[in-house]
Amino acid sequence: MxxxxxxxxxxxxxxxxxxxxxxxxxxxxxxxxxxxxxxxxxxxxxxxxxxxxxxxxxxxxxxxxxxxxxxxxxxxxxxxxxxxxxxxxxxxxxxxxxxxxxxxGWTAQPGDDWRWVDTLEEAAAAVQGFGSVFLTTGRQGLGAFAGLTARCLVRSVDPPASPLPGRTSVVLARGPFSVDDERALLREHAVDVVVTKDSGGHMTAAKLTAARELGVPVVLVRRxxxxxxxxxxxxxxxxxxxxxxxxxxxxxxx
Structure with missing residues (x-):
């Protein structure tokens, strides 16, 4: 001991x-x-x-x-x-x-479209041109995405602080999340790109499976x-x- x-x-x-x-x-x-x-x-x-x-x-x-x-x-x-x-x-x-x-960290599976970046700022640059962005990076550091003009869906345990993108919807929730729920969320908000950190673990991995099934690319921030x-x-x-x-x-x- x-x-x-x-x-x-x-x-x-x-x-x-x-x-x-x-x-x-x-x-x-x-x-x-x-x-x-x-x-x-x-x-x-x-x-x-x-x-x-x-x-x-x-x-x-x-x-x-x-x-x-x-x-x-x-x-x-x-x-x-x-x-x-x-x-x-x-x-x-x-x-x-x-x-x-x-x-x-997470491991890509066949059919995944993962795009790796090193910082949140690089992630913001990588999603320029997309129409609907799902930001699941946590509420810390969302200011890096404040300049986005796309519709943005932000999910966090507690309400995020400003600055946020101009067209932001917030979902307050704590994992784990099911694949069915994540698939429904992506469809409901017509998400065409997901942004997340390579946090690993099962609590929030379902969004990656849902994105793969729906053909939605994922921008991942390296550890x-x-x-x-x-x-x-x-x-x-x-x-x-x-x-x-x-x-x-x-x-x-x-």
Whole structure:
């Protein structure tokens, strides 16, 4: 088991983070899950929960210095780049073992029309000329699409903030979504292109299946690179094994 008090800080907000916290709590491990607080009514994991940022890498390092923690698992969203960078920097400073738990990205299937870009700004440029755009990138960063003149459908858990495209319809919903529902949504709004991040996982993958069945292209934003030197696993079981292994050499997955 982890060193020190055996207490584990899970940087969460994802389904994997909740499952990891639940499994650790079931094994008698003390867990503190930290949520960013960007969702008004988050699904809370088992164990202790703190909500709100740390104040960057320095703030997290200070928190780790003031709170007994044996290890840190960064199980935040694949696009939570600021938190992931802060975790790597803070743990390097404090000497706390750090693991990155990140689900695999999506894999194209026969019939998919996927168009990869590196940024939301590139995604906005890639959908110029389309008449009806389904934006499923989350409510953060929608300003990159504010200049679009197409009809835009935005789906998010909480209401998005301005700026938004001029002709925007908003659907407030939390996954998972079924293929039937996604197919009906694309047809109802006459969507002719989908924009999403390569988040991976099953919660929102149905839109990709629906797009493939309807012949709708998908613009996907690639994942940002991970900090070097941090070990990475892709399943909750692997994260559990890492925590159980406790202190010792930790190899990184580049």
């Amino acid at each position: 982890v060193s020190g008090t055996g207490r584990v800080l899970v940087l969460g907000g994802t389904g994997e983070a909740r499952r990891l916290a639940g499994a650790l709590v079931a094994e008698g491990v003390e867990v503190v899950s930290s949520l960013a607080g960007r969702v008004a009514d988050p699904v809370l994991p088992p164990g202790e929960v703190r909500i709100g940022g740390f104040g960057g890498a320095a703030g997290l390092a200070a928190w780790l210095g003031a709170n007994p923690v044996g290890a840190v698992v960064d199980a935040t969203h694949p696009f939570a780049t600021t938190m992931t960078a802060s975790a790597a920097e803070a743990c390097a400073v404090t000497g706390h073992p750090l693991l990155r738990l990140q689900r695999p 940002p690179p991970l900090p070097p030197g941090v070990p990475v696993v892709v399943t909750v079981d692997d994260a559990l094994s890492w925590v159980r292994a406790g202190p010792g050499p930790r190899t990184s997955a580049d």
